Amino acid sequence: YFDDVPRGNVIMVKNIPLGLESQDIRDAFQSATGTVTSCKMGNDGTARISFERPGDAKKAVATFDHGELNGKIIRVNITG
Numbered sequence: 001y002f003d004d005v006p007r008g009n010v011i012m013v014k015n016i017p018l019g020l021e022s023q024d025i026r027d028a029f030q031s032a033t034g035t036v037t038s039c040k041m042g043n044d045g046t047a048r049i050s051f052e053r054p055g056d057a058k059k060a061v062a063t064f065d066h067g068e069l070n071g072k073i074i075r076v077n078i079t080g
Contacts, residue, residue, distance in 0.1 A: 008054035008057060008058075008078060008080075009037075009050050009051050009052070009053065009054050009056075009057050009080070010048060010049065010050045010051075010057065010078065010079050010080035011048070011049050011050075011051070011057050011060050011061060011076055011077065011078055011079060012046060012047070012048055012076070012077055012078075012079040013025065013029075013046060013047040013048075013049060013064070013074055013075070013076050014045065014046050014074065014075040014076075015045055015072055015073060015074045015075055016041070016045045016046065016047055016069065016072070016074060017045075017069060017070040017071065017072045018045075019070075020069070020070060021041070022039050022040070022041045022047070023039075025039055025041065025047050025049070026039040026049070028069065029049055029060055029064070032059075032060070032063050032064070033051070033056045033057075033059045033060040033063060034051055034052060034053060034055070034056030034059065034060075035051065035052040035053070035056065036049055036050070036051060036052075037050045037051065037052055038050040048079065057078055058078070060076060061076050061077060061078060064076045065077065
């Protein structure tokens, strides 16, 4: 579902705390990094987020990787 997104604009977020919704994740990343164009949550504590610009995806990794979200350490990396 991210096939039409330019390369370098998509990140994977892992270890998302239970109870957070897609909109919570979207809001957190958008307020700190840049325009989020899509946020899809998996059932396994992951989310794929696409950004308008590759620079925003890179900033998301730099800002959030190994960071804390609701008491859990999350992992963030560029996937596409």
